[in-house]
Amino acid sequence: VNQNRAYASSGNSAFKRLAALAPLSDQDLAALARSADAPTRFAAHREILREGAPAMAPSIILSGWACRVRQFSDGRRQILSFLLPGELIGMCHQHEPLAATSLVALTHVDLCRAPSAGNEDEGSGLAEAYAVSGALEEFYLFRQIARLGRLSAYERMLDWMFEMRDRLALAGLVADDSFPMPITQEGLADALGLTSVHVNRTLQLMRREGLVELRGGMARLIDPQRLMSLIDYRPAHITAARGG
Amino acid sequence: VNQNRAYASSGNSAFKRLAALAPLSDQDLAALARSADAPTRFAAHREILREGAPAMAPSIILSGWACRVRQFSDGRRQILSFLLPGELIGMCHQHEPLAATSLVALTHVDLCRAPSAGNEDEGSGLAEAYAVSGALEEFYLFRQIARLGRLSAYERMLDWMFEMRDRLALAGLVADDSFPMPITQEGLADALGLTSVHVNRTLQLMRREGLVELRGGMARLIDPQRLMSLIDYRPAHITAARGG
């Protein structure tokens, strides 16, 4: 694959996301660019941070997918949340000295330090983007809980795909309801609280019904309008607080 | 019931929790006491905040249990998280103008504004307590996800009871592994992603096995040491960051 081009544009979509969350000044963008100049790279499946290890510096996902994972002693695994391009790690809760969960790279991942945002009260663009990003992260956690607690396998998968679409769209990674989905069916199972066998069956059912297309790591939602009504999907309506 | 005494001591356990998270100065305690002088009261089952409504001022639960809820259009309900005495609402993500989830009182609840903590960087006791509380809140969300995603009904209930014990212990509300559990089996079902029927059956099984005692809104774990090994329970090890 043409990794060169991928790395050349690394961070591009990440910046796009942050700029979408709050207006960024040239100064903000310069700080981001400087930070992204020295990315840390992780290969797929590599552990970025282990539960119980000293916490990480606040960071930005420049490219690739990562996830938080809880590994049980008997082998069971649960993906707690996903970390997509432009999303942040360890911004808000830096007061905890130890990482509460492991972080694992699902694909090649480029990471960089999140430039500090100055005083949060001054309405700096970066500070605002960070705050909105934090609010979104919490929102996604709530959604994951509702998904696991009350949705059927079928509903979980649709709901999850919609969320991924919306989150990737912030980074400009969605074109025509088609978006990258670089995760195995076993990975999906670990995220949705199912088995890979059942994920497979459900996926095939959805394909037969013409609801989604899956090819080569890309997903496409066929009739979003109709699907959203099927599953009571509510997009995030979290934006930067206007004025003051 | 002797509500008078209950209200006289309202906030007592809440203060205890915050003081357990970080050392509080007399100034901090005075600010808390002042705030708690003007509590807002909610009757059981009352809605504290509706999804989509303007967000609430940062607040402290002085007494009682509340929860975040996601209500589906077809009647399904999922309790996303619990809010116990001394826990905080809306501290970190005040930048979102609208509430992302509904808040409902499970019992009578007394609420008060969280006194502002001055500059977070100055190591004020309150600011530190708020930060640790935020980290814990996130940790509990992760745990809820793992619980719903990968544990059986039996395991979910034990795991949840352990978490409640530990959280209530911070507020000094646990004596001899016995603690208040003012929630119906249907409420438990909504929190654990089960049906009330199955919660009931599972609870009875656990009682028959002599693992727990449940009487009059109080729960008691019989042999915590043994139980914890059964379910791979990991206590939170989040504390205030030392030094700096």
Add this chain to the structure above:
DNA sequence: CGCGTTCTTGACTGCTTTCAAAGATGGTGG
């Protein structure tokens, strides 16, 4: 081209839900 990972399929099991109804509990008002 060969090997390992991932995907697919089938048969069977089982945990959990559903539906329905009876029993207990607790608070309220007469």
Add this chain to the structure above:
DNA sequence: CCACCATCTTTGAAAGCAGTCAAGAACGCG
């Protein structure tokens, strides 16, 4: 103090969604 009512708990039988085990096919990478 007791009857009454709503809410909560308990129980049974039957159905269903998802898990388990196992093996073969397809895919992608080196």
